[in-house]
Amino acid sequence: MRFHSPSIQYFHAVRRTGSIRAAARLLNVASSAVSRQILKLEREVGSPLFERTARGLTLTTVGEMLARHVMNVLQDLDRFRSDVASLSGAWHGTISIACIESLTESVLPDLIASHRSRAKRVSFTTEVMGSSDVLEALRRGEADIGIAIALRHPPDLRQVALKRFRLGALVAREHPLARRKTVTLEQCLAFPVIQALPELSIYHLLQPLIAQLSETPEPAILANSIDLMRELAARGVGVAFQTQLGIIRLSRDAQLVFLPLDNAGSPVWSDLGIYVRAERTLPAFTDSFLQELVRELGERERRESAAYPHVT
Template sequence: MRFHAPALYYFHAVRRTGSIRAAARTLNVASSAVSRQILKLEEEIGAPLFERTARGLTLTTVGEMLARHVMTVLQDHDRFRSDVQSLSGTWRGSVSIACIESLAESLLPGLIASHRGRARRVTFTTQVMGSADVLDALSRGEADIGIAMALRHPQDLRQVALKRFRLGAIVATDHALARRRTVTLAQCLAFPIIHALPELSIYHLLQPLIAQLAETPEPAVQANSIDLMRELAARGVGVAIQTQIGIGRLAKSGQLKFLPLDNAGSPVWSDLGVYVRAERVLPAHTESFLQELVRELGDRERQENADHGKVRA
């Protein structure tokens, strides 16, 4: 069901793909048809919408203004279509999620399976990326829901929920540290360390703690993959620093032990945020999934606080 001018869809596709040719493939139309619609828009507006760069087509200032309008129009259209379909008692539509890697294995599979069990005509698209990229994807309209380590977010995004989880060392169950209840960063660095690269939020959470140490040995492994880091830790390669929510099946199967990080007698926290576009009213099926997500994160936060004997205020 499309009752908006084709030019809006064509403009949206070019903005997302960065080229006329790629947009044409996405829309399954000729490149010339896309070019005509973009030129028509530019003539009506009286200003160019794109400029050519080495990376492809990028939006001009006027193009960015139009992009915000088009994004709202198309998302409102999706909500209207979902609301109409819900009158028949059946949800149809799609949910697009951008999230950090640690949740892709431990949190989302159960939530998506549960939602699909009740609404089989709702489809899901999940993109795994770093926290900053999650926020960018939401701002560009490339995702409905974003889950990321809490960062200062742009005004066009709304933080739906903020949950707090302990940061800790993950080690193989036969590691020398595994018998401890908590560990300091200095104790972890006495062993080979598996360190996050700057693309991961954990890197930036640890930097203030590392700066306080007199000496910081060279990491045994550096990686931008949470999954690789925990797999290496489970194989005894070294100590990795992550949240408990991300270690999933390896902890349940007894291959990994989580040891809360202690900094001069204080726990080290990692804040996890759930985000949506600020001005957007979500379709019913997306809002339903969002609320399930927030509840599940809240349950896990409470469970972790109970496990570590600390209730968050």
């Protein structure tokens, strides 16, 4: 089922690898064949698609336009294939997810396990990365579904859903703060804190609030892993800051306590966005999982706001 010119597949491979010879290895053809197809494409478009540097190729402006078109074609071909396959009863394929770390503790494993128990022929590829990398992975076509902190997203991505969760402090059960219902940032800073490095979105949520305070936090630990921060908090090393999403199991075991953060009387929100490429129709089995994901996050948002009511 390869009814498209080899040129666009070759172009796609060259764009991804950034090199003609690497693309040739990927495609199991001679590099000369790849080179010729690229030259032919450039001749037909009437403009160079790549800038040749000493070590590799970079897209020109026209090249990026063609890359967008080629991605649309190949992704839609993928959907067509799965549509035809589902016609003969076989619902199978791979869903590629790019997401931030907060989802790995409970949301994603629960959902994937539940989905696979019903649709065994659907497999998953998940990759954890920073929020801006999630968006970039989507744009490059390396992921089908992206979950990230809701930044301003580029127009070629579509925000399928936006769910808000409360940012809170994470402390061990024995911690002096553990008996409170909510905490303020000032109360937390009286204790050693586990701070996020700038590559985590939590940093960008908390930094402006910390900057407003007179006192600077007691230096304790800087980390870039949600997982590590959580485990440190559980061991009583200090106060960590996260959404409740990442600690649902652990708080059930009562090792950790989640304390919603209040700042000047109002909650501190962490907005989670679910994204897909805008110029794309998802295969049926992918769209089905996407709906479940939206539903599940909506459910958790609802449960949280029931557990920690607030005035808006």
